[in-house]
Amino acid sequence: MKLFKSADLIRKSKYISRDLSWLRFNYRVLDQVQDAGRGLLDKLKFLAITSSNLDEFFMIRVGSLYNYLDYGKERIDYSGLRELPFRRKLLDFAHRFVNDQSLTYLNELKPNFEKNGFNILKMGDLTELEVKKVDGYFKNTVFPLLTPMMYDSYHGFPLMMNQMLIFGVVTRIGNGVAVGLDGEAEKGQERLTFVQIPQNLTRFFELTRKDKVIFVPIEEVVREFLPRLFRNVEILSADLFRITRNGDFTLEESDDIDNDFIKEIQVGLKTRKRGRVVRVEVEPNASAVLMAVLRERWNIDNGNVFVINSLIDLKGLWQIVRHPSLRGKTARLPSSVPPLSMPEGADENMLEYLKHHDVLLHHPYNSIEPMVRLLEEAAADPHVLGIKQTIYRLADDSRVSAALLKAAENGKHVSVLFEVKARFDEEKNIREGARLEKAGCFVIYGVSKYKTHTKLLMIIRKEGEKVTRYVHLGSGNYNEQTSRLYTDLSLLTTNDTYGHDVSEFFNVITGHSQPDDYEYLITAPKDMRQQLIHLIREEVKHAKKGQASGIVMKMNSLEDKEIIDEFYKAAKAGVPIRFIVRGICCLRPGRPGLSENIEVRSIVGEYLEHTRLFYFHHGGEARVYAGSADIMVRSFDRRIEALFLIVNPQLKREAINILMMNMMDNQNSYVMREDGAYIRQHPAPGEPVVNVHKDFFKRDEAQLASATPDGLLALLDVQAQRRLDVAAARATAEEAAALAATEPTEAETDDAFGEGEPDEVYEDANTPVGHADEEGVGEEVARA
Numbered sequence: 001m002k003l004f005k006s007a008d009l010i011r012k013s014k015y016i017s018r019d020l021s022w023l024r025f026n027y028r029v030l031d032q033v034q035d036a037g038r039g040l041l042d043k044l045k046f047l048a049i050t051s052s053n054l055d056e057f058f059m060i061r062v063g064s065l066y067n068y069l070d071y072g073k074e075r076i077d078y079s080g081l082r083e084l085p086f087r088r089k090l091l092d093f094a095h096r097f098v099n100d101q102s103l104t105y106l107n108e109l110k111p112n113f114e115k116n117g118f119n120i121l122k123m124g125d126l127t128e129l130e131v132k133k134v135d136g137y138f139k140n141t142v143f144p145l146l147t148p149m150m151y152d153s154y155h156g157f158p159l160m161m162n163q164m165l166i167f168g169v170v171t172r173i174g175n176g177v178a179v180g181l182d183g184e185a186e187k188g189q190e191r192l193t194f195v196q197i198p199q200n201l202t203r204f205f206e207l208t209r210k211d212k213v214i215f216v217p218i219e220e221v222v223r224e225f226l227p228r229l230f231r232n233v234e235i236l237s238a239d240l241f242r243i244t245r246n247g248d249f250t251l252e253e254s255d256d257i258d259n260d261f262i263k264e265i266q267v268g269l270k271t272r273k274r275g276r277v278v279r280v281e282v283e284p285n286a287s288a289v290l291m292a293v294l295r296e297r298w299n300i301d302n303g304n305v306f307v308i309n310s311l312i313d314l315k316g317l318w319q320i321v322r323h324p325s326l327r328g329k330t331a332r333l334p335s336s337v338p339p340l341s342m343p344e345g346a347d348e349n350m351l352e353y354l355k356h357h358d359v360l361l362h363h364p365y366n367s368i369e370p371m372v373r374l375l376e377e378a379a380a381d382p383h384v385l386g387i388k389q390t391i392y393r394l395a396d397d398s399r400v401s402a403a404l405l406k407a408a409e410n411g412k413h414v415s416v417l418f419e420v421k422a423r424f425d426e427e428k429n430i431r432e433g434a435r436l437e438k439a440g441c442f443v444i445y446g447v448s449k450y451k452t453h454t455k456l457l458m459i460i461r462k463e464g465e466k467v468t469r470y471v472h473l474g475s476g477n478y479n480e481q482t483s484r485l486y487t488d489l490s491l492l493t494t495n496d497t498y499g500h501d502v503s504e505f506f507n508v509i510t511g512h513s514q515p516d517d518y519e520y521l522i523t524a525p526k527d528m529r530q531q532l533i534h535l536i537r538e539e540v541k542h543a544k545k546g547q548a549s550g551i552v553m554k555m556n557s558l559e560d561k562e563i564i565d566e567f568y569k570a571a572k573a574g575v576p577i578r579f580i581v582r583g584i585c586c587l588r589p590g591r592p593g594l595s596e597n598i599e600v601r602s603i604v605g606e607y608l609e610h611t612r613l614f615y616f617h618h619g620g621e622a623r624v625y626a627g628s629a630d631i632m633v634r635s636f637d638r639r640i641e642a643l644f645l646i647v648n649p650q651l652k653r654e655a656i657n658i659l660m661m662n663m664m665d666n667q668n669s670y671v672m673r674e675d676g677a678y679i680r681q682h683p684a685p686g687e688p689v690v691n692v693h694k695d696f697f698k699r700d701e702a703q704l705a706s707a708t709p710d711g712l713l714a715l716l717d718v719q720a721q722r723r724l725d726v727a728a729a730r731a732t733a734e735e736a737a738a739l740a741a742t743e744p745t746e747a748e749t750d751d752a753f754g755e756g757e758p759d760e761v762y763e764d765a766n767t768p769v770g771h772a773d774e775e776g777v778g779e780e781v782a783r784a
Contacts, residue, residue: 006081010079013079013080014568014588015561015564015587015588016078016588017078017081018061018078018559019061019065019090020079021583021586021676022061023093023094023097024676025582025584026050028602029050030050030101032046032604033050040109040112040116041116041321041330044109044320045330047101047104047105047314047317048314048315048317048318050314051313051314055315058279059162059278060247062090062094063246064246065087066246069084070276078586087303091304092303095306098306105310105314106309117326118213118320119212119215120215120311122216122217123221123223126214130214134207134216134221134224135225137205137221138221138222138225142201142221142222142225145198146197148169148195148229152191158194160243161199162245162247163242163244164243165196165197165242166196166197166240167195167222167223167239167241168194168241168290169193169194169195170235170236170238170287170290171190171193171235172234173189173233190236191233192290193230195222203217203218203313203316204216204217204320205218206323213326215319217316219240219312223240226238236287237286239286239287240282241281241286242280242282242312243280244280244281245276245278246278276299277298277300279306280294280298280300280304281306281312282307282308282312283308284308286307333606336367336369336697337697338366338699339359339362339370340654340699340701341358341359341360341648341654342359346370347370350374351470354374354494355463355494358491358493358495358648358651359491359492360648360651360654361489362487362488362489362611363484363489363490364484364607365487368483371472372400372403374470374492375400375403375457376399376403378403378412379406381461383463384412384459384461384462385460385461387404387412387415387457388416388457388460388506389415389416389417389457390416391418392455393478394477394478395480395482398432399480400478405436408440408441409439409440415442415444416433416441416442416443417447418443418444419446419451419452419453444509447640449638450525450639451638451640452509453639453640454505454509454641454642455472455490455628456472456473456505457478458470458472458502458503458506459471469494469500469502469503470492471494471495471498471499472491472492473498473626473644474488474489474490474628475489475612475613475626475628476488485607486608487609488610489611489612489658491644491651495647495648501519502521505642508523508526509640521642521644522625522627522642523641524635524637524639524641525636525637525641528636529560529563532614536551536563536567537566537570539570539618540569540570542575543573544574548617549575549617550575550713551570551576551615551617552577552578552579552580553580553615554580554581554609554614554658555581555582555612555614555630555631556581556582556584557581558581558585558630558631559584559585559630559633560631560636561586563631567595567598568587568595568598570597571595571596572593572594572597574597576713576716576717577597577598579598580600580602580609581602582602582604582608589672590674599672599719600671601669601671604668605691606668611626612627612629612630613625613659614643615655620709621709622652622656624646624656625646626646626655627641627642627644653707654704654707656709656711657703657704657707660707660715661696662692663715664715665692666681666682666690666691667689667693668692
């Protein structure tokens with residue numbers, strides 16, 4: 001048995017593992033479930049989100065890891081671990097998360113169902129009349145859809161569908177007279193049969209009991225009536241399980257975009273249904289016969305098997321959250337407010353207003369309506385000559401798509417770049433693209449080997465003797481539904497410099513142009529990484545001259561090593577750096593001699609933080625960029641992205657104010673420790689409560705007065721001093737504790753989410769993954 005010091009490698013690495021960082025993010029989502037200020041239905045919503053997050057994580061990130069393992073490719077994680085030890089570490093962490101997820105459901109949520117007007121019950125908890133109703137549902141709806149699939153020497157192993165609930169049923173012929181299909185007696189022989197529950201059945205069967213709604217899990221309905229599928233045989237066991245397959249397929253793209261490329265996408269979608277199994281969720285005490293077969297067939301071990309003590313597939317809780325009779329029990333979202341840069345009523349004629357004004361939209365606090373109305377006006381306006389747009393994800397019944405169709409029908413030149421590699425929306429985008437193409441739009445289905453992630457819209461309108469370009473650039477999708485749930489930033493303008501840059505960029509995307517430079521745009525894959533490195537190094541020059549400097553950046557993920565190294569150099573040169581990173585953060589903040597000047601916080605709450613906003617002090621002439629790109633390898637090297645410079649002085653203040661408010665938030669914020677764990681923030685004594693998910697709904701123009709470059713740097717100084725004071729107080733407390741001969745644990749000293757790095761893990765195939773390190777279990781319970 002070899003002692004593999006994985007903890008030492010992880011601690012010494014100057015980077016945090018991307019995948020372990022993501023799991024800690026999901027803990028912050030789980031922490032929302034434990035927020036005493038939330039109602040039960042809202043807690044169920046966040047629990048369902050953790051489940052869908054984890055499904056995607058296993059399909060894509062764990063699936064990607066198995067691409068290396070299965071094909072013998074070398075992979076070294078940011079933590080320094082090779083493929084096999086990292087697999088052990090990752091799955092161990094995932095087991096702990098699933099355990100905490102189940103405990104949260106069983107201990108904190110389930111006991112409160114009844115008093116909130118509903119319950120989840122098994123068949124044995126129903127009245128006789130209710131059982132009859134369930135019986136009728138099974139007989140008329142469920143039974144005809146079920147297809148038992150036997151597996152034995154005569155029957156091949158059936159295809160199990162990804163993320164479908166499945167029963168593994170072990171049966172045996174009893175003493176009665178029975179023969180098989182071949183006429184041979186089968187007495188005493190055991191058989192294994194699989195019964196998949198179709199996904200088009202609702203997760204729960206609903207009943208009404210007086211003033212309460214009863215939800216019966218579909219698996220309990222099927223379990224109760226399984227004997228009707230297995231007549232005259234003895235059912236020895238019937239165990240529910242669910243599998244997750246590798247969904248990380250790589251496209252070998254063709255230059256023939258219109259035909260072969262789309263076919264490759266469609267082939268990739270099929271591989272999701274047959275990809276290698278990376279996770280099995282199963283009920284406790286499952287049949288040894290069943291589990292032995294599954295392990296052998298799918299080449300999995302204990303690390304891949306997750307015993308679920310609560311409800312398998314918690315995404316099904318959305319059915320309860322959205323139930324009509326319970327709708328009043330969820331928090332009502334506030335109505336949007338007009339943008340600070342646009343008075344009420346101005347969106348009634350967007351073409352006219354934008355001739356003279358720029359508008360910054362901060363979603364969901366500002367509605368996406370001005371952009372949608374602009375597009376709808378353009379579709380009908382006789383002076384509009386053409387529309388160009390990139391599309392990544394659309395809403396159902398999209399008004400954006402409808403406006404483009406109308407524009408094409410009205411004879412306008414409409415060019416649309418549909419990104420058919422938008423994960424899990426590929427089929428939808430192919431269908432919608434075909435619909436637009438049929439209406440006369442020029443549709444481009446993606447660009448060669450790059451994923452088009454940038455969000456751009458340009459409307460070309462003839463106004464007298466000149467042509468005006470109306471431009472929209474943003475961080476979020478053209479999706480009316482998600483714009484109410486995601487925080488994003490976008491710009492509406494007729495500034496001709498933006499118009500020129502966006503025209504040039506469209507020519508790059510759809511044609512074969514290579515412009516020398518842009519004035520207001522930074523683009524990928526051409527030179528975004530190098531441009532950002534240049535901006536970082538400019539801050540270093542100012543710091544070395546003793547001049548004011550600073551970097552504040554808000555994003556979804558921070559992962560690119562080359563940029564991270566530049567941040568480390570800048571921090572060592574004295575540049576104060578603050579990051580607001582919703583999810584993955586591979587940078588290690590606060591390490592002596594490396595990153596003392598760097599602080600990372602994550603905001604997780606009612607809305608999904610999706611804004612990308614980058615601030616460079618630039619000698620007091622602040623440069624502020626927004627756009628679609630994160631600090632990730634894929635953003636710089638494998639995606640078409642754009643960041644746009646905010647030049648309008650009023651809008652620049654608004655952007656700086658957004659960053660300052662994010663840094664002051666003490667209701668949704670988690671500060672990252674050096675070891676990768678997070679500490680939830682609370683207001684200090686006498687400190688005002690700041691909740692960005694509420695305060696941005698207040699149209700506070702006076703607040704912009706302090707939103708200046710100097711005001712932002714002053715806030716950095718105040719927060720840095722506060723951090724030093726907290727550290728000093730903690731050191732004093734720890735010294736006193738040591739004198740008292742007590743050794744506090746991290747759980748006693750910090751409200752931490754992610755206990756840091758565990759002790760050594762034995763690299764031994766006989767050690768079940770998920771049990772090797774129990775230290776810290778339950779300590780990490782924290783949202784997406």
